[in-house]
Amino acid sequence: MTAERVLVIWCPELAPDARAYESVLVAVEEVVPAVEVIRPGACALAARGPSRYFGGETALVERLTSLIAERCGVHVTIGIADGVFAAGLAARTGTVVPAGQTLAFLAGLPVRVLGRPALASLLRRLGVRTLGDYAALPAADVLTRFGADAARAQVLAAGGEIRPVVPRTPPVELGVAQEFDEPIERVDVAAFVARSLAARLTTVLIRHGLACTQLVIEAETTTGTRLRRAWRNEGPITPGGIADRVRWQLDGWLAGSIRGGTVTPAGPIALLRLTPENVVPQLSVQPGLWGEPGEERDRAIRALTRVQGLLGPEAVTAAVLGGGRGQADRVRWVPLGDDRTPASGPVPASGPMFGPWPGRLPAPSPATVYAELLPATVRDARGDVVGVTGRLAVTGYPTTIAIQGRSSVRLTGWSGPWPVDERWWAGERARRYARFQVLLADGRAFLLHLSGGHWGVAAYYD
Amino acid sequence: MMIPSLAECQEDPEALCRTSARTPRRVDRLVAGFRTVRRADMAVPGGLLPVRPELRPILPWGGLRRGSTIVAVPAATSVMLGLISAASAAGSWCGVVGIPTLNAIAAAEQGVALDRLACVPDPGRDWAAAVAALLDGLDIVVAAPPGPIADAVADRLAARARQRGSVFVPYGTWRGADLTIETVRSTWYGLGVGRGRLRWREMVIRAWGRGIASIPKEIKVWFPG
Numbered sequence: 001m002t003a004e005r006v007l008v009i010w011c012p013e014l015a016p017d018a019r020a021y022e023s024v025l026v027a028v029e030e031v032v033p034a035v036e037v038i039r040p041g042a043c044a045l046a047a048r049g050p051s052r053y054f055g056g057e058t059a060l061v062e063r064l065t066s067l068i069a070e071r072c073g074v075h076v077t078i079g080i081a082d083g084v085f086a087a088g089l090a091a092r093t094g095t096v097v098p099a100g101q102t103l104a105f106l107a108g109l110p111v112r113v114l115g116r117p118a119l120a121s122l123l124r125r126l127g128v129r130t131l132g133d134y135a136a137l138p139a140a141d142v143l144t145r146f147g148a149d150a151a152r153a154q155v156l157a158a159g160g161e162i163r164p165v166v167p168r169t170p171p172v173e174l175g176v177a178q179e180f181d182e183p184i185e186r187v188d189v190a191a192f193v194a195r196s197l198a199a200r201l202t203t204v205l206i207r208h209g210l211a212c213t214q215l216v217i218e219a220e221t222t223t224g225t226r227l228r229r230a231w232r233n234e235g236p237i238t239p240g241g242i243a244d245r246v247r248w249q250l251d252g253w254l255a256g257s258i259r260g261g262t263v264t265p266a267g268p269i270a271l272l273r274l275t276p277e278n279v280v281p282q283l284s285v286q287p288g289l290w291g292e293p294g295e296e297r298d299r300a301i302r303a304l305t306r307v308q309g310l311l312g313p314e315a316v317t318a319a320v321l322g323g324g325r326g327q328a329d330r331v332r333w334v335p336l337g338d339d340r341t342p343a344s345g346p347v348p349a350s351g352p353m354f355g356p357w358p359g360r361l362p363a364p365s366p367a368t369v370y371a372e373l374l375p376a377t378v379r380d381a382r383g384d385v386v387g388v389t390g391r392l393a394v395t396g397y398p399t400t401i402a403i404q405g406r407s408s409v410r411l412t413g414w415s416g417p418w419p420v421d422e423r424w425w426a427g428e429r430a431r432r433y434a435r436f437q438v439l440l441a442d443g444r445a446f447l448l449h450l451s452g453g454h455w456g457v458a459a460y461y462d
Numbered sequence: 463m464m465i466p467s468l469a470e471c472q473e474d475p476e477a478l479c480r481t482s483a484r485t486p487r488r489v490d491r492l493v494a495g496f497r498t499v500r501r502a503d504m505a506v507p508g509g510l511l512p513v514r515p516e517l518r519p520i521l522p523w524g525g526l527r528r529g530s531t532i533v534a535v536p537a538a539t540s541v542m543l544g545l546i547s548a549a550s551a552a553g554s555w556c557g558v559v560g561i562p563t564l565n566a567i568a569a570a571e572q573g574v575a576l577d578r579l580a581c582v583p584d585p586g587r588d589w590a591a592a593v594a595a596l597l598d599g600l601d602i603v604v605a606a607p608p609g610p611i612a613d614a615v616a617d618r619l620a621a622r623a624r625q626r627g628s629v630f631v632p633y634g635t636w637r638g639a640d641l642t643i644e645t646v647r648s649t650w651y652g653l654g655v656g657r658g659r660l661r662w663r664e665m666v667i668r669a670w671g672r673g674i675a676s677i678p679k680e681i682k683v684w685f686p687g
Contacts, residue, residue, distance in 0.1 A: 296553070296554075296555060297555070299598075300555035300599045300600050301599075303557075303596050303597075303598050303599020303600055304557070304580050304596070304600075306595045306598075306599075307582060307592050310591060310592060310595065311582070311585060311586065311588060315583075315585070315592075316581070316582050317580070317581050317582075317583065318576070318581070319579065319581070320576075321566060321567065321570060321576065327567060330567055331565065331566045331567060333581065333583070362659065363571050363686070364568070364661070365565055365568040367539035367540045367543060367564070367565055367568040367569075368539050368563045368564070368565060369563055369564075369565040370563055371562070371563070397655070397656065413650075413654060413655060413658075414653070414655065414656065415653055415654065415657055415658050415659050437653060437659055437660050439650055439653050439660070443647055443649065445650050445653070445660055445663075461540075461650075461660060462536075462537040462538060462539050462540060
């Protein structure tokens with residue numbers, strides 16, 4: 001098969017994120033109709049037509065680079081060569097390989113670019129180091145010695161294209177909507193409507209062989225107010241799950257209006273629209289991201305999702321631990337169903353719980369942490385407010401503490417100062433404070449912060 | 463062959479099962495005596511959730527009985543976490559409602575599995591509805607009431623817990639609980655004057671309730687475990 005000219009766009013910044021990469025694809029599809037996604041981060045298109053249209057391959061490359069930079073704000077590298085494989089390799093370095101010179105381009109590349117590590121290590125040990133050497137081996141011998149996959153790799157190394165570019169079909173509109181002649185006011189009518197609409201959406205998804213992990217429920221009331229809520233799930237939402245979520249969401253909205261609570265739909269609902277987002281191919285079994293699927297887990301997730309319907313998705317949270325010095329820095333509360341990797345990087349599943357983090361407060365941790373520091377005053381025996389010098393020495397031994405303006409209590413023990421000096425290079429975001437542990441005469445123990453001469457209670461060891 | 467005495471059976475219910483019944487009549491008498499004294503132990507409807515060994519003496523059932531209401535009086539968040547930690551580590555799902563100051567690190571240090579812990583820090587006015595919904599699906603629900611709770615609401619929640627077999631742990635003042643757990647005092651060790659740090663504390667915990675637990679019990683426990 002003769003190879004055709006293929007252009008590959010490679011975006012290293014967005015490579016891990018399929019959702020963000022979609023914006024790049026949409027931008028490219030404005031200019032060139034038929035784009036194939038090789039994997040998130042790399043897409044391919046036939047280059048002959050567009051390059052003739054734009055007046056040359058370099059012009060095409062410049063047009064695409066500037067378009068993507070303008071629309072999506074990311075930097076991409078583009079390569080053109082004969083065949084998808086060679087073009088992919090050319091994209092890594094941003095080369096435009098002239099027609100007919102692909103063989104020479106490939107010949108100099110090492111065998112590890114084939115993407116077959118076992119084969120590559122074997123070939124290196126046999127003395128075959130570049131694709132050129134590999135392509136020069138007799139094809140029949142390669143087939144008998146290394147197998148069919150290696151023979152395919154040899155064809156790639158020789159610059160032959162295994163398959164043409166297969167363009168993806170642009171995404172189909174998958175939402176369903178329904179208008180109501182009699183606007184919904186009652187909760188039981190809402191339940192019925194939710195079930196039927198969810199069934200319609202499920203049919204659409206099944207017809208395309210898809211499932212969604214995010215569901216957007218929108219409603220319009222008779223007074224023109226628009227309501228919108230996005231429900232996320234860690235795995236694909238089952239058809240029953242779609243119906244449940246719609247019903248709970250309508251319950252939440254309608255109940256808010258009936259009781260006149262803080263959630264304020266201004267009136268009955270006249271239009272309901274469901275849009276699935278983050279669609280994934282329907283697979284028969286999805287490994288549970290909350291642990292092994294089981295009846296208890298399903299029951300618990302159902303109950304938690306129901307509370308989300310009553311109070312909103314941000315109301316139910318789970319804790320994600322990460323690195324940090326302050327107690328509040330280490331915990332991030334994410335809404336149920338959201339991605340749970342910690343901001344400071346993934347925490348290892350086994351081994352010591354949180355990894356080393358210099359300056360971290362040692363165990364045992366206080367069980368109650370305050371979001372805002374409670375104002376307090378710590379005085380020494382003479383009645384002066386205790387401070388900390390630049391050399392981390394206290395100006396007087398802390399003797400009494402008065403929390404939130406109440407009466408002073410004597411301290412029977414204290415320890416510190418343990419300094420924290422974070423992001424000193426960042427201007428406003430710099431934080432500099434000293435930590436103290438104190439024990440009061442009535443048996444209570446607190447964690448205090450001293451920052452800029454002001455004392456505050458950060459946590460209570462209760 | 464040693465048949466355990468009645469006192470030994472009260473201490474360790476398994477002791478009787480370990481002996482071989484070579485003298486049936488003595489065993490019958492022992493079992494009869496055993497039955498009258500520890501009736502609550504013999505039949506625990508719904509089952510028990512495990513609890514840290516140090517806290518077992520204050521629980522009349524030797525664990526957290528499903529369907530019961532156990533009140534934890536603040537301020538003793540560590541005691542509440544200690545109560546649920548063993549069950550959570552063993553696979554139970556726990557929910558915490560109305561405690562925005564809860565520190566997840568302290569929970570994890572005590573052994574609570576954060577994968578199976580969900581928090582509703584601010585339920586707003588729908589406190590009772592949220593708690594009821596959670597009692598349906600979770601094994602343990604800790605809920606801090608936002609204010610005085612009407613008796614009818616309290617009874618309804620307790621009945622729901624009993625019906626679904628979940629353990630309801632109100633964290634605050636509550637009427638009509640099966641068991642109430644309170645911290646009498648705690649003494650911290652490890653912190654000196656200008657040196658050291660807080661390391662351990664000895665807590666005296668008292669529990670009283672109704673029925674079997676009507677006699678208050680006090681124990682001393684070291685936290686962390």
